[in-house]
Every structure is written in C-alpha cells, then in structure tokens.
Amino acid sequence: xxxxSQDPRHKITKRGQNVTxxxxxxxxxxxxxxxxxxxxxxxxxxxxxxxxxxLEKSRLLSDRFSAERPKGSFSTLExxxxxxxxxxxxxxxxxxxxxxxxxxxxxxxxxxxxx
Amino acid sequence: xxxxxxxxxxxSIQEGENATMNCSYKTSINxxxxxxxxSGRGLVHLILIRSNEREKHSGRxxxxxxxxxxxxxxxxxxxxxxxxxxxxxxxxxxxGNTPLVFGKGTRLSVIA
Numbered sequence: 001x002x003x004x005s006q007d008p009r010h011k012i013t014k015r016g017q018n019v020t021x022x023x024x025x026x027x028x029x030x031x032x033x034x035x036x037x038x039x040x041x042x043x044x045x046x047x048x049x050x051x052x053x054x055l056e057k058s059r060l061l062s063d064r065f066s067a068e069r070p071k072g073s074f075s076t077l078e079x080x081x082x083x084x085x086x087x088x089x090x091x092x093x094x095x096x097x098x099x100x101x102x103x104x105x106x107x108x109x110x111x112x113x114x115x
Numbered sequence: 116x117x118x119x120x121x122x123x124x125x126x127s128i129q130e131g132e133n134a135t136m137n138c139s140y141k142t143s144i145n146x147x148x149x150x151x152x153x154s155g156r157g158l159v160h161l162i163l164i165r166s167n168e169r170e171k172h173s174g175r176x177x178x179x180x181x182x183x184x185x186x187x188x189x190x191x192x193x194x195x196x197x198x199x200x201x202x203x204x205x206x207x208x209x210x211g212n213t214p215l216v217f218g219k220g221t222r223l224s225v226i227a
Binding site for chain 2: 004031033035040041042043044045048056089091093095097102103104105106107108109111
C-alpha cells in the first residue's frame, strides 16, 4: 500500500450533470472520511464510514450527495445534478480503528469544477 | 462548521527563521492535531498532542497546548523553503470516534 488513492484527480463537468469520485483507503484502515475544501478554507467534514457502515453525515451533505462503501474497502461519493457551488476539492482520508494513533492519512483529492 | 481558528492567516519569513502559528478552538477536546498541505495536494499529519499534555516535540516541530485557554501553537524552527505550505489544526473531541474538525489554516511562505 502506498497510501490513500483518489480518482480522478480532476473533473470538469457541466452544471446539472452527475459525477462520481472514488477513494481507495489504506487496506488495513477501517475508517474512511470524506471532506470538502474550498479555496482558502480548511477541510469541511462530509461523511464517514466504519467498515461498510456510514456512521455520520454532515448537514453539508444535501440529498444530492450520496456516499457508499459497499464492502468496507473502497468508497464512492456521488453528486447528482451538480451546481456551481459544488466546485471544490473533495478529500478522502482513512485511519485505523483503535490503537493510540488518531492521525488521518489523506489522499491527494479530486478537484471538481462545475461550469 | 470549523472549530479551530488559526492565527495568523498568512505568514512570510526568511529561511532560517522560526515560524509560530496559533490555533484557538471552542469546545473541549480529547486531542489536537496539526496537518500540513502543499498547494493543491492532500493533507499530511504532522503531530498529535493529547489534552493531558502541554508540550510535544517532533524534529523541528514543537507543539504546545493550553486547554484552559483552548489554544495551541505550532513552532517550526530553522525554517526551510520546503516548509512553505498551509498548516491546519484539527480537533478531536472523542478519541477518534467523531470526525476531526479543521481550522481555516495558516499559509506559511519561507523565502530563500
């Protein structure tokens, strides 16, 4: 494992289209997090999974957003009917459960531009 | 919402100088973490300090935590041009059982 992988790195889409992003966490990490980051701001929490269970969703996650982690491994984040305000960097992070290290390992992110 | 507020928002120093960034937060925490982000990239975990610790060191990094003031500072000594990045504090309220809440970050520029 070389870290958390996100695909694609960049996505340009027209307003109203659907987009899907993928995140492959470090294999032994059972917790997976999605964050959104806009220019000049810190990451804002969207949702997180423990194995395949989605444990928490932010109020930022409107009904146009859905996330899955079907087998407790990779995760997808889908945005339906994209809006210009969805333009941001979408970051995925993972960490192991338990132990004394609570630090997250982040992927390089998917930069979404809605035109 | 973002709990942490870093100060200053931007900092520019000469190579070799020390850089100090501060973070204030609002609610009680279990631990506080600092992350670094190079432009357009993901975040990298730097250091974690627990609520019962007051100071921690890692290489050129020194972190302090004052829970009575709900504040933390990150000191980078003998800065290098490669330290140029954004630095974020993140708070953990419940030992990893709730997601980290990040501040808005400090943009550090180290001039060679």
